[in-house]
Amino acid sequence: MGNNNVALTRRVTSSLAQRVEPFHASVTPVADVYETGDAFVVKLDLPGATKESISISVDPNSLSVRASVQPHHQETASLLHNEIGVKNYQRDFNLGEGIDHNGVKAEFVDGVLTITLPKTEWLKAKEITIS
Amino acid sequence: MFVRLDVPRVFGSDLLEDLLTDFTPAYPTYERWFPAIDVAEYENQSVVVAELPGVRKEDLKIAVENGVLTISGERKPYEIPQNARVLINEMRVMNFRRSIELPHEVEIDKISAELQNGVLRITLPKTEASRAHTIAIQ
Numbered sequence: 054m055g056n057n058n059v060a061l062t063r064r065v066t067s068s069l070a071q072r073v074e075p076f077h078a079s080v081t082p083v084a085d086v087y088e089t090g091d092a093f094v095v096k097l098d099l100p101g102a103t104k105e106s107i108s109i110s111v112d113p114n115s116l117s118v119r120a121s122v123q124p125h126h127q128e129t130a131s132l133l134h135n136e137i138g139v140k141n142y143q144r145d146f147n148l149g150e151g152i153d154h155n156g157v158k159a160e161f162v163d164g165v166l167t168i169t170l171p172k173t174e175w176l177k178a179k180e181i182t183i184s
Numbered sequence: 185m186f187v188r189l190d191v192p193r194v195f196g197s198d199l200l201e202d203l204l205t206d207f208t209p210a211y212p213t214y215e216r217w218f219p220a221i222d223v224a225e226y227e228n229q230s231v232v233v234a235e236l237p238g239v240r241k242e243d244l245k246i247a248v249e250n251g252v253l254t255i256s257g258e259r260k261p262y263e264i265p266q267n268a269r270v271l272i273n274e275m276r277v278m279n280f281r282r283s284i285e286l287p288h289e290v291e292i293d294k295i296s297a298e299l300q301n302g303v304l305r306i307t308l309p310k311t312e313a314s315r316a317h318t319i320a321i322q
């Protein structure tokens with residue numbers, strides 16, 4: 054019993070002594086999605102993420118985006134305003150059939166991620182002329 | 185939450201609509217955007233960080249006047265093909281403006297700013313007088 058308490062105290066003390074990782078809030082980023090004749094385009098606001106921190110995965114049913122933001126301040130800072138915080142972005146989208154998974158492209162400009170999901174041939178709009 | 189003020193439609197009259205739109209500011213004015221900011225103070229400087237996704241350098245203005253820093257500008261719409269069908273539209277294209285009182289005197293000529301990955305970072309060096317000085321007791 055006594056030993057248990059000592060062990061517990063030691064564990065608490067050692068975990069306090071470790072550098073505390075900043076709390077990462079999980080944020081759902083704002084998105085736009087539009088469809089053109091031959092693709093779906095997904096746009097996400099990911100301010101503070103870097104190209105390297107973004108992971109995009111596409112499986113037959115879903116598109117998922119994850120990104121992390123590095124802390125904006127050093128440890129010596131005293132924060133007079135703190136609205137941004139340390140955060141991770143995550144958002145998932147359901148995908149229907151007819152997406153060419155090998156042709157998915159992405160670019161990251163000004164903190165906005167743009168993912169282009171091309172449609173497979175059979176999903177593309179076609180005009181049929183009456184013969 | 186934003187309140188959307190719609191231009192009333194009066195019997196579909198083009199003339200009335202034109203008149204109303206002439207006197208009614210465009211939508212972005214109603215949906216003013218206040219970007220999230222951080223202000224961090226260090227020994228010799230302060231750093232202001234603002235989240236401005238989709239804002240280009242040329243559409244952004246930074247001003248310092250009477251000890252107040254103001255960030256303002258516009259998020260312009262991206263190009264979208266004419267035949268596109270919008271499925272989700274959460275991004276707002278609008279003007280933004282945010283002012284903060286500086287926590288100390290600043291070397292105006294030495295202010296620097298960078299915009300990267302949708303984040304603006306302004307470094308404001310303290311003047312000699314506004315830095316903390318340790319006074320030795322005789």
